[in-house]
Amino acid sequence: MEPRNNVTYFVLLGLTQNPKEQKVLCVTFLLFYVLTMVGNMLIVLTVSVSKTLDSPMYFFLASLSFIDVLYSSSISPRLISELFFGENTISFQSCMTQLFTEHFFGGSEVFLLLVMAYDRYVAICKPLHYLVIMRQWVCIVLLVGCWVVGFLHSIIQLHTIYGLPFCGPNVIDHFMCDMYPLLKLVCTDTCVIGLLVVANGGLSCTIVFLLLLISYSVILHSLKNLSHEGRQKALQTCGSHITVVVFFFVPCIFMYARPAKTFSIDKSLSVFYTVITPMLNPLIYTLRNSEMINAMKKLLRRKVISGRK
Numbered sequence: 637m638e639p640r641n642n643v644t645y646f647v648l649l650g651l652t653q654n655p656k657e658q659k660v661l662c663v664t665f666l667l668f669y670v671l672t673m674v675g676n677m678l679i680v681l682t683v684s685v686s687k688t689l690d691s692p693m694y695f696f697l698a699s700l701s702f703i704d705v706l707y708s709s710s711i712s713p714r715l716i717s718e719l720f721f722g723e724n725t726i727s728f729q730s731c732m733t734q735l736f737t738e739h740f741f742g743g744s745e746v747f748l749l750l751v752m753a754y755d756r757y758v759a760i761c762k763p764l765h766y767l768v769i770m771r772q773w774v775c776i777v778l779l780v781g782c783w784v785v786g787f788l789h790s791i792i793q794l795h796t797i798y799g800l801p802f803c804g805p806n807v808i809d810h811f812m813c814d815m816y817p818l819l820k821l822v823c824t825d826t827c828v829i830g831l832l833v834v835a836n837g838g839l840s841c842t843i844v845f846l847l848l849l850i851s852y853s854v855i856l857h858s859l860k861n862l863s864h865e866g867r868q869k870a871l872q873t874c875g876s877h878i879t880v881v882v883f884f885f886v887p888c889i890f891m892y893a894r895p896a897k898t899f900s901i902d903k904s905l906s907v908f909y910t911v912i913t914p915m916l917n918p919l920i921y922t923l924r925n926s927e928m929i930n931a932m933k934k935l936l937r938r939k940v941i942s943g944r945k
Contacts, residue, residue: 642802642803642804643728643802643803643804643806643821644727644728645725645726645727645728645806646725646726646727646728646731646806646807646808646813646821647724647725647806647807647808648718648724648725648726648808648810648811648812648813649724649807649808649809649810649811650715650718650719650724650810650811651719651811651903651907655722658719658720658722659719659720661719662716662719662720665712665715665716665719665911666716668712668911668912668915669708669712669713669716669911669915671915672704672705672708672712672911672914672915672918673705673708675701675915675917675918675919676701676702676704676705676708676914676917676918677701677705678918678932679697679698679701679918679921679922679928680698680701680702680705681935682928682931682932682935683695683697683698683931684698685935686931686934686935688927688930688931689927689928689931692755692770692775693752693755693756693759693873694928695775695779696748696751696752696755696775696779697752697921699748699779699782700745700748700749700752700917701917701918703741703744703745703748704745704914704917705914706737706741707738707741707742707745707910707914708910708911708914708915710734710737710738710741711734711738711812711910711911712910712911714726714734714812715811715812715911718811726813728802731813731818732794732797732798732813734812734813735793735794735797735813735814735815735818736790736791736793736794737790738812738814738910739786739789739790739793739794739837740786740787740789740790741786742786742888742910743785743786743787743789743790743840744782744783744785744786744787745782745786745884746786746840746841746844746884746885746888747781747782747785747786747844748779748782749844749848749877749880749881749884749885750844750847750848751778751779751781751782752877753847753848753851753852753855753877753881754778754851755770756851756852756855756870756873756874756877757851757854757855758770760855760858760859760862760870760874761854761855761858789836789837789840792832792836793815793833793836793837796815796829796832796833796836797815797818797819797822800819800822800824800826800829801822801823801824802821802822802823803823804821804823805821806821807821808821809898809903810898810902810903810906811903811906811907812906812910814906815833815837815892815896816833816891816892816896816897816898816902817898817902819833819896820896820898826896827896829896830895830896833892833896834892834893834894834895834896837888837892837893838888838889838891838892838893838894839893841885841888841889841892841893842889842893844885845881845885845889848881848885852874852877852878852881855870855874856871856874859871872924872925873925875924876920876921876924876925879920880913880916880917880920880921883908883909883913883916884909884913887905887906887908887909888909890905891905891906
């Protein structure tokens with residue numbers, strides 16, 4: 637579908653127009669991005685080489701970290717560049733590409749978090765059947781399914797916006813290309829399209845979030861059947877998962893499960909779930925996970941010894 641518009645590029649107003657604030661934010665987001673890359677890639681590397689982290693839980697955790705790397709990379713580098721150079725224009729095609737990638741990786745992460753909740757449910761509520769149910773090929777199929785659903789979600793979003801007429805103005809009051817800021821610039825009635833966006837984005841997020849809350853409620857209720865040590869370990873794992881779920885889903889639901897309008901708080905919330913949450917995920921998943929911490933220590937110790945040789 638060819639776009640029917642007179643707009644070849646958009647102007648992103650960004651987070652601030654103050655040069656001093658831009659420099660401070662540039663350094664801050666660069667630090668966040670480096671921490672995001674290092675933390676998530678460390679998890680991927682640790683799970684890949686460690687023989688003790690061969691359970692499905694760590695397979696999905698490494699997959700989540702990999703998605704976070706890609707998700708953050710679809711937003712942060714351009715945001716940092718805009719703040720550093722002051723270049724705030726983006727071509728129409730680049731805008732559509734950014735829209736596709738952010739929803740592709742974000743949508744994949746939404747359903748991966750649901751798969752991770754299912755994995756914990758089977759591990760805690762059906763421990764004797766865990767290795768039978770969560771076989772390697774099942775885990776791979778579930779992961780591929782997350783990527784496929786994320787791709788379909790993103791394709792629908794892109795198809796919805798790509799063929800709409802943009803006649804001007806071309807100024808986006810945001811730091812990235814997203815559905816509602818773009819719909820605000822469309823020179824036609826967007827009521828029906830807005831409902832489609834809510835159904836594809838906000839409703840999906842809300843349903844998955846409710847399913848996650850139900851699944852973790854069932855898991856927490858079943859903990860009374862475990863030993864004290866098993867209950868503590870399960871609580872630590874589920875507590876980490878629930879924290880990530882809340883950090884990711886609450887802003888997303890607020891952003892997309894509403895009529896196609898924009899608010900002043902939107903940019904701050906977008907920063908939280910696109911920049912800060914991918915950085916926090918490695919900390920949340922590793923700080924209270926002794927197995928992961930020990931595996932990381934062994935990996936770093938091995939690197940130091942091999943470096944000395």
